[in-house]
Amino acid sequence: MNPFTALENFLERPEMLAEEPRPAGLGRTGLLGYFAGTLGLFAALRMFSAVPPGIMSFAVVLLFVLALNYFLASSIHLFMDFTGARGGAGALFLAFGYTDYFLALLVPLTFFAKLEVLNGFLWFCLCFLLVVYARVRLIRGLYPVSANKALLSLCLPYAALGAVGFMAFVYSIAWLVWLVV
Amino acid sequence: MEEQNIGGAAGPGARPPEAQPAPAAARRGAALWLKIIAALYVLSLLAAYAVIGKADAARKLKPKDLDISKFAGLGKEKKDAVAVIPLYGAISQGESTRSWERGSQQLARRIKTMAAKKEVKAIVLDINSPGGTVGAVQEIYSAVLKAKAETKKPFIARFGEVSASGGYYVAAACDQIVSHPGTITGSIGVIFSVGNFEGLMKKIGYKSEAIKSGKFKDIGSMTREMTPDERRLLQAMIDDSYEQFVKAVSDGRKMPAEQVKLLADGRIYTGRQAKEAGLVDMLGDLQDAVDKAGELGGLGKNPRVLSDTDPFENLFSLIDTKLSSFGTKSLVDAVDTAPSLEYRWYGR
Numbered sequence: 001m002n003p004f005t006a007l008e009n010f011l012e013r014p015e016m017l018a019e020e021p022r023p024a025g026l027g028r029t030g031l032l033g034y035f036a037g038t039l040g041l042f043a044a045l046r047m048f049s050a051v052p053p054g055i056m057s058f059a060v061v062l063l064f065v066l067a068l069n070y071f072l073a074s075s076i077h078l079f080m081d082f083t084g085a086r087g088g089a090g091a092l093f094l095a096f097g098y099t100d101y102f103l104a105l106l107v108p109l110t111f112f113a114k115l116e117v118l119n120g121f122l123w124f125c126l127c128f129l130l131v132v133y134a135r136v137r138l139i140r141g142l143y144p145v146s147a148n149k150a151l152l153s154l155c156l157p158y159a160a161l162g163a164v165g166f167m168a169f170v171y172s173i174a175w176l177v178w179l180v181v
Numbered sequence: 182m183e184e185q186n187i188g189g190a191a192g193p194g195a196r197p198p199e200a201q202p203a204p205a206a207a208r209r210g211a212a213l214w215l216k217i218i219a220a221l222y223v224l225s226l227l228a229a230y231a232v233i234g235k236a237d238a239a240r241k242l243k244p245k246d247l248d249i250s251k252f253a254g255l256g257k258e259k260k261d262a263v264a265v266i267p268l269y270g271a272i273s274q275g276e277s278t279r280s281w282e283r284g285s286q287q288l289a290r291r292i293k294t295m296a297a298k299k300e301v302k303a304i305v306l307d308i309n310s311p312g313g314t315v316g317a318v319q320e321i322y323s324a325v326l327k328a329k330a331e332t333k334k335p336f337i338a339r340f341g342e343v344s345a346s347g348g349y350y351v352a353a354a355c356d357q358i359v360s361h362p363g364t365i366t367g368s369i370g371v372i373f374s375v376g377n378f379e380g381l382m383k384k385i386g387y388k389s390e391a392i393k394s395g396k397f398k399d400i401g402s403m404t405r406e407m408t409p410d411e412r413r414l415l416q417a418m419i420d421d422s423y424e425q426f427v428k429a430v431s432d433g434r435k436m437p438a439e440q441v442k443l444l445a446d447g448r449i450y451t452g453r454q455a456k457e458a459g460l461v462d463m464l465g466d467l468q469d470a471v472d473k474a475g476e477l478g479g480l481g482k483n484p485r486v487l488s489d490t491d492p493f494e495n496l497f498s499l500i501d502t503k504l505s506s507f508g509t510k511s512l513v514d515a516v517d518t519a520p521s522l523e524y525r526w527y528g529r
Contacts, residue, residue, distance in 0.1 A: 004212055004215050004216060004219070005212070007215055008211050008212055008215065011211065012211075036222070039226060040222070040226070043226055043229040043230065043233070044229075046229075046233045047229060047232070047233060053233075053237060104222045104225075107222070107225040107226055107229050108225050110229070111225070111228070111229065111232075179500060
């Protein structure tokens, strides 16, 4: 199954991802989504000179995106499992890959942002929200949960990361104060 | 009702004849759209990387295109500045692996780096030091001389509260010296001091013996009296180092060595006395020194100042200081009485 056919099938029936055995080509297309999305994200970041050039730099960004999504998928699956909703973590991880195709939008949007036609930050946020919306829809497709619970499960890992980051920030400030005083 | 009838007529499980072509057409439409979107994405990526490539190439060429210093009258760029390098506290070697330490190696490297910067037109050494070990002082002195010879940039020494002995030695390499009227300076000379714990050792019943290959091998030992031969040898070393100091002052201040020797009996001077004696060029504060550097560097008065401070190095230095206070380093430093040859004033 070529990626276009796989994408068509997926758009038609997202729950196919959770089927056993999984139809051929669906997994590969999900991973291709990560690659295509990261390529778009990397191009956008390069246009803002936010990342260094080179294959290695792209590989680092791709690795980061994969690791982050792996963490998100596993924590969401854990949350769902604890709350009694049955589904597959692997399917969820691949589904997130499909949502990353939306990051391809960042390339033309960044073009317009650099031409000062659009507000870059605003469009980046809208693109991010689009990805979040698609993920909520997919979570609902893969787990029998309500939209609110799907949104909650998606936000929880971000909230946890934010809390850890905030705690580290507070402790580092306290440590600096201790160093100075 | 009509639909039901038609369905009933066709029999159970039969589909309406137009039901099959509709999804197939929709699928073909979706496939077409996906291919169009993919093609647009590839095109936008190609365009993006073409633009990025051009921007990177332009960035690489930028310094050449904008090198306005080639044109007469435009030599003074906006970002031209006077660098201020602090030299505070006793001067010692420091550990070369700790870039945040203010040892002589690190200072020499900073002087070299700052002097090599294109935008730096003059350098002010902000000295507030009673001097230090001979080797460390000479390392900084040598770095200043080399930087001057390589870059032809003017160096100004600015004296703070105390700039004596080794602090003055470093300043002697500079083109001009600016001092406060009340700065303690001078103390041109060398010192080698060694403690003697022999009496204390006897009291506590501790005896130290040295098996040596030559009679001078344990010179400077703190467990016995110094012998007359050792004293003579050390005096010869002190005299040699003293001659080096006198030569440095004589060369730097364009003063005959005999005249320097008259001033160099180890005495200290106030900034004003030093100016009268010709050891200092002008009285003033840091701003006066920066202004002087600006004038000599062709930037005029009140030039932009490039401070030699790195926030990361300051942070590491702070952490190092705090952590070392937990360990035995401070204790070891406190009891470290190993004798050494020093250009240092111990009046503080």
